[in-house]
Amino acid sequence: MDRLAFDIAHLLAGGLVLVSFVLLYQDRLYALLNVYALHAVVLALSVAWQAFVQAAPHLYVTAAIALGFKAIVIPVALHRIVERLGIHREIEAVVGVGLTMLAGMALVALSMVVMLRVTAGAAPLAREDLAFALAVVLLGLLVMVTRRNAVSQVVGFMSLENGLVLAATGARGMPLVVEISVAFSILIAFIIVGIFLFRIRERFDTVDVHVLDQFRGER
Amino acid sequence: MNASGLSGVDAVLLIPLCAAALLAAVPSYRIGAGLNVAATFLTFAAALSLLFVRPAAPESYLLVDDLNIVFIALTTFVGFTTSVFSASYIAHELEIGRLTPSYLRFYHAMYQILMFAMNLALVANNIGLMWVAVEMATLTTVVMVGIYRTHEALEAAWKYFILGSVGIALALFGTILIYVAAQPVIGEGLGSMVWTELIRRAGSFDPALLNVAFIFLLLGYGTKVGLAPLHAWLPDAHAEGPTPISAVLSGLLLNVALYAVLRFKMLLAANAAAIAPGPLMVTLGLTSLIFASFMLYRRRDIKRMFAYSSIEHMGIITFAFGMGGPLANFAGLLHMTMHSLTKSGLFFAIGHIAQVKGTQRIAEIGGLTETHPWLGWSLVLGVVAISGLPPLGIFMSEFLVVSSTFARSPILAVLLVFGLLIAFGALLLRLNGLAFGEKRGSTAPIKASYVPMFAHLTLVLAAGIYLPPQLVIWFQHVSALLG
Numbered sequence: 001m002d003r004l005a006f007d008i009a010h011l012l013a014g015g016l017v018l019v020s021f022v023l024l025y026q027d028r029l030y031a032l033l034n035v036y037a038l039h040a041v042v043l044a045l046s047v048a049w050q051a052f053v054q055a056a057p058h059l060y061v062t063a064a065i066a067l068g069f070k071a072i073v074i075p076v077a078l079h080r081i082v083e084r085l086g087i088h089r090e091i092e093a094v095v096g097v098g099l100t101m102l103a104g105m106a107l108v109a110l111s112m113v114v115m116l117r118v119t120a121g122a123a124p125l126a127r128e129d130l131a132f133a134l135a136v137v138l139l140g141l142l143v144m145v146t147r148r149n150a151v152s153q154v155v156g157f158m159s160l161e162n163g164l165v166l167a168a169t170g171a172r173g174m175p176l177v178v179e180i181s182v183a184f185s186i187l188i189a190f191i192i193v194g195i196f197l198f199r200i201r202e203r204f205d206t207v208d209v210h211v212l213d214q215f216r217g218e219r
Numbered sequence: 220m221n222a223s224g225l226s227g228v229d230a231v232l233l234i235p236l237c238a239a240a241l242l243a244a245v246p247s248y249r250i251g252a253g254l255n256v257a258a259t260f261l262t263f264a265a266a267l268s269l270l271f272v273r274p275a276a277p278e279s280y281l282l283v284d285d286l287n288i289v290f291i292a293l294t295t296f297v298g299f300t301t302s303v304f305s306a307s308y309i310a311h312e313l314e315i316g317r318l319t320p321s322y323l324r325f326y327h328a329m330y331q332i333l334m335f336a337m338n339l340a341l342v343a344n345n346i347g348l349m350w351v352a353v354e355m356a357t358l359t360t361v362v363m364v365g366i367y368r369t370h371e372a373l374e375a376a377w378k379y380f381i382l383g384s385v386g387i388a389l390a391l392f393g394t395i396l397i398y399v400a401a402q403p404v405i406g407e408g409l410g411s412m413v414w415t416e417l418i419r420r421a422g423s424f425d426p427a428l429l430n431v432a433f434i435f436l437l438l439g440y441g442t443k444v445g446l447a448p449l450h451a452w453l454p455d456a457h458a459e460g461p462t463p464i465s466a467v468l469s470g471l472l473l474n475v476a477l478y479a480v481l482r483f484k485m486l487l488a489a490n491a492a493a494i495a496p497g498p499l500m501v502t503l504g505l506t507s508l509i510f511a512s513f514m515l516y517r518r519r520d521i522k523r524m525f526a527y528s529s530i531e532h533m534g535i536i537t538f539a540f541g542m543g544g545p546l547a548n549f550a551g552l553l554h555m556t557m558h559s560l561t562k563s564g565l566f567f568a569i570g571h572i573a574q575v576k577g578t579q580r581i582a583e584i585g586g587l588t589e590t591h592p593w594l595g596w597s598l599v600l601g602v603v604a605i606s607g608l609p610p611l612g613i614f615m616s617e618f619l620v621v622s623s624t625f626a627r628s629p630i631l632a633v634l635l636v637f638g639l640l641i642a643f644g645a646l647l648l649r650l651n652g653l654a655f656g657e658k659r660g661s662t663a664p665i666k667a668s669y670v671p672m673f674a675h676l677t678l679v680l681a682a683g684i685y686l687p688p689q690l691v692i693w694f695q696h697v698s699a700l701l702g
Contacts, residue, residue, distance in 0.1 A: 118427035122399055130399065137392060141385065153381060160388055167395045173407025174398050176347035180391065183351050187384065190358060194380065 005053045006125055012046035013132035016166060017108060020139040023159055024104050025097045029082055029089045029151060033075045036155050040071035043162045050169045053125070059169055062181045066165065069185050070158065074192065078151060081196050092148045100146050107138040129170025136163030154191055161188065226274050228281050230265035231291065231338045234258055239331035248313065248323040252306040255327045259299040262334060266295040279413050282344030285697050290341050290478050293556055297470045297563050298334050300671035304567045305330070305463035307668035311574050312461070317367060326366060326461070333359040333467065337475050346394050347412050349479060353390070353443065356472060357383045364460035375455035382452040386442025390479070393435030397486070400428035414482065418489055426492035433496055436483045437503070443476035445530050446537060447507040457526035458579065462570030465522055469529040470563035474555055477533065481540060481701065488543075488702045500541030501631065507534030508638040515645035520579045521569055524649060525562065528605060531642050532558045538635065539620045540701065542627065548698035550619035557612035557679055558605075564675030565601035568594055571667040576660035585652055585659035594665075597672050599654050604679050606646040607639060612682035 019039045026032040044066035051059030082089070093100070111134035119127045140160025144153050161184050168177045238258030245251045269291065273283050283291075309326070312318045318326070333356055340352035361383065365376030394412075401411040404423050410416050421429075438449065445453040457465040484496045511531035518524035536558065539551030572587065572594055573579045587595030604611040617639060624632040 114431060118425070118431050119399065120427070121403065121425045122428075126399060130396070134392070137388070144381070144385070150377070157381070157384055157388075160385070164388055164391050164395070167392060171395055171399045172402065173411075174395065174402075175409045175412055176345075176351075179351065180347065183354060187354065187358065190361075191380065191384070194377070 133167035235335035243328035263295040375459035390439025396432035421489035466563040466566035504538030512642035554616035
């Protein structure tokens with residue numbers, strides 16, 4: 001393994017974790033969407049680099065999906081939806097920023113400890129990638145549980161999914177990566193069309209999931 | 220592929236797919252419902268043919284072996300009977316205007332796509348393909364759950380969507396880790412995701428990676444099994460969607476997810492140095508059982524109550540497979556079959572009951588055995604079956620689970636019996652108000668289809684009294700495979 005190739009892959013994957021952290025403390029919806037677009041760009045670069053290093057041209061397709069669909073189409077569509085449905089621009093967090101950041105750091109430490117220990121036998125590149133990918137996945141979950149707003153939960157889910165794509169491309173020669181990234185894009189498109197078509201704003205007067213909970217059929 | 224050019228496996232997948240395309244184009248709901256029944260029947264017939272003629276060698280994508288054939292037969296059978304029930308159910312929904320013909324076109328097409336996705340997940344010989352199929356099944360059910368477009372239905376669909384997606388994401392991470400573990404041994408490329416290859420060489424995989432992968436897979440697919448504490452989507456999805464979908468969800472989709480967990484459990488069992496997957500499954504199963512049993516007491520919605528009962532039973536089944544060994548596995552398989560038949564049968568009855576009473580609230584339904592004797596007594600029979608009273612099938616399988624556990628770990632058995640008794644009390648308590656007691660709600664007659672309901676309950680009753688030896692041998696063989 002070329003040292004430089006490894007370093008660049010390392011840098012890009014680490015950058016993805018960093019952008020995940022930036023997602024954690026955004027308190028305005030538009031800013032959150034912009035950071036997500038940056039997240040997708042970093043992912044696209046990282047995947048493209050993997051495609052180059054592994055000489056696996058099909059991964060360029062995944063990179064192109066990340067760049068075109070996730071970094072441009074989705075943020076723009078979500079911007080429009082937020083505007084059209086008149087969703088509140090401020091994000092209500094369940095816990096404070098400080099606590100969330102601390103939890104995020106703990107999760108990153110956890111994923112490093114777990115993944116680096118269990119992948120002792122794997123190739124160094126895949127190893128680092130998996131550790132970073134798990135960190136991104138866990139941070140995505142953290143975004144989902146600490147936000148009450150439906151759009152920001154979706155953003156959390158999409159960043160989680162970016163972590164999965166990073167893991168899949170890091171695993172050398174994994175088949176079906178492109179198919180899986182397409183399947184995920186369909187899933188995400190479904191979610192976004194769902195927000196729009198079901199007009200969660202209109203029906204519930206808010207996209208705050210906390211309010212949705214009040215409609216539970218138990219009363 | 221065999222000589223005729225089209226094997227049973229292809230038929231099981233192609234029939235639902237073609238039917239979906241056809242149903243999306245047929246405007247009349249009557250023809251649509253008929254076609255839906257015909258297609259599911261043909262799929263069931265194709266699945267039965269797999270029992271006799273099996274593709275010789277597993278391909279790199281599709282596989283039929285002794286384990287998944289049980290699931291395929293069960294899935295296609297319940298899919299068929301549910302489509303019969305669905306035909307009369309939707310006729311009523313159309314009458315009262317809850318659904319419109321254009322929605323029904325969509326509904327029927329989605330029903331077939333769901334059958335396709337479940338069958339694909341079951342016959343997939345590739346862990347990536349299996350994942351994609353489970354995702355597809357999740358998506359179709361999400362859309363179906365939200366089909367009434369009420370506040371509650373949309374909320375249920377949204378919750379199911381988000382939790383299901385997280386589950387599915389975790390499962391994918393586990394799948395990637397399995398590939399990473401397999402890649403140094405089997406080599407890069409497709410081979411390292413083919414299940415038959417994986418199980419053959421699992422002994423030389425890195426055990427630490429397998430352990431972590433299994434935890435992700437168990438949590439991921441376990442979300443879809445509805446194991447506590449990952450079950451939050453399940454009661455809402457069952458309560459707010461159309462009842463045929465509740466029946467398919469409880470009776471089939473939970474099994475499909477469980478099947479995925481079992482496949483990976485076998486993989487772990489094949490590696491001597493990996494952790495034993497059993498205790499994890501036992502813990503999750505027992506937690507689900509006891510938690511759901513207590514939750515049963517507080518339910519006010521009839522479909523929601525039986526959704527919790529599904530969590531309870533999935534807990535028992537996961538527990539049994541977690542215990543492992545020929546007897547517990549046999550009990551788990553039998554329990555799974557019996558639960559699928561009973562629970563979907565029960566949902567058939569409940570669907571018509573909710574329609575005739577115009578409500579799902581338990582407090583507003585009463586004295587069913589007097590107002591609607593057929594529906595009322597089948598509800599009684601169904602609840603008696605699901606709560607595990609003799610001589611019905613579930614009694615037998617629960618008895619086997621308990622007795623096999625007692626022989627090996629009495630403390631676990633005590634906890635298991637405790638959970639079962641709590642659930643038993645809750646179900647009988649509610650049944651008393653629903654079926655007997657004061658008459659409440661509408662007494663208008665209803666055009667119901669009793670055949671699917673009775674077919675299921677008869678099978679459960681028959682299995683409780685007499686299990687054909689062929690079936691016993693078959694299940695014993697599968698249990699031995701599961702290890």
